[in-house]
């Protein structure tokens with residue numbers, strides 16, 4: 001057995017976020033590293049978090065008329081090259097299959113970096129009339145993009161789990177509405193389920209998805225002041241329907257090219273949630289995505305006849321199960337109660353219930369919140385009601401703290417000097433005027449390390465006519481948000 005020192009988290013989050021993050025992932029049994037660099041393995045505890053997230057998203061997508069389907073992992077080179085910008089944008093990170101056994105393939109096969117090319121080659125056959133539209137499909141799969149330099153579990157890997165949605169519409173207005181609907185859905189999932197607040201807006205032309213007309217994005221702020229792109233939703237216009245010949249016969253009896261969207265959210269949101277909410281003891285999981293929401297620790301001595309403690313714990317646990325709460329009773333008899341407390345704290349279970357002979361006698365329970373580590377005594381008779389209330393309080397508190405991190409990270413710069421200093425000293429999101437010229441965008445990135453994360457939907461409206469581009473001093477045309485990012 002590992003010693004307590006090896007077992008616990010030995011790095012403080014505030015001292016070294018990166019080392020703390022790696023330790024938390026490995027020591028809470030979320031992941032392991034795969035045999036190939038850049039690939040990670042999800043262990044059962046990590047995978048069950050992904051399952052929770054996936055279930056939440058899946059239900060919402062189905063409710064809004066999307067259907068799940070599955071596409072092959074391999075894409076012939078010719079298909080991937082069909083939309084030129086798209087191909088050149090992904091080319092440097094595509095894994096290629098060149099042989100089948102000993103035979104060299106006539107045409108290389110790409111391991112799916114994303115599915116636009118393969119999906120749209122099929123959509124051209126599936127769509128014939130306006131009666132076939134809208135087509136709203138979702139794929140749960142993994143995508144592969146060679147990440148050679150800096151990999152970070154969940155944040156940047158050579159293979160990642162995600163969902164990618166692809167829709168086809170008869171007109172641009174409908175496609176645009178879909179893009180916004182999905183972005184709002186993603187925002188709701190991030191805030192209501194993962195307790196992650198985000199900024200919402202457009203990517204610049206330089207940063208948008210390759211092949212898209214426009215990309216909308218949700219950007220989160222990590223505790224070290226670096227931004228993290230958490231979800232994107234793209235209006236593809238007719239950029240793909242033309243080369244892929246996705247045409248429909250309209251009710252005007254004429255052929256039209258279709259309008260399309262694509263969008264995705266990946267397991268990256270798990271990484272963000274860990275970084276934002278975790279503390280020096282380990283994980284702090286938001287209740288709605290926690291594989292175990294409540295852990296009950298019956299307190300009994302090995303070989304001692306406190307035989308009513310475990311059965312009573314089981315009874316109480318089944319009350320929680322009936323109320324739809326994910327509960328686990330830790331009946332291991334080869335660990336002390338104290339050891340178990342530390343173990344579940346490290347694993348981030350939102351609520352722990354301690355129950356011993358004394359509690360049983362009094363009809364009480366000791367409840368410990370993971371986020372604040374505060375203890376509270378509750379009556380066994382009000383167990384379900386109080387547990388539900390506390391789980392909600394935990395979520396609200398995590399979101400409040402994350403909002404505070406986001407709010408504190410935001411600043412406005414009125415000169416390049418200020419922008420540079422803010423980025424270097426406190427990092428975070430810094431807004432500033434921009435003329436819209438890509439040259440300024442590139443120079444700012446080169447000189448500060450910060451790029452334009454987004455052009456916020458609402459902030460652009462507050463542009464005043466005297467505002468200048470922080471870099472070149474010409475009139476500003478928008479107020480983007482700059483940040484260094486993962």
Ligand SMILES: [Zn+2]
Nearest residue numbers: 435440469472
């Ligand atoms: Zn400029």
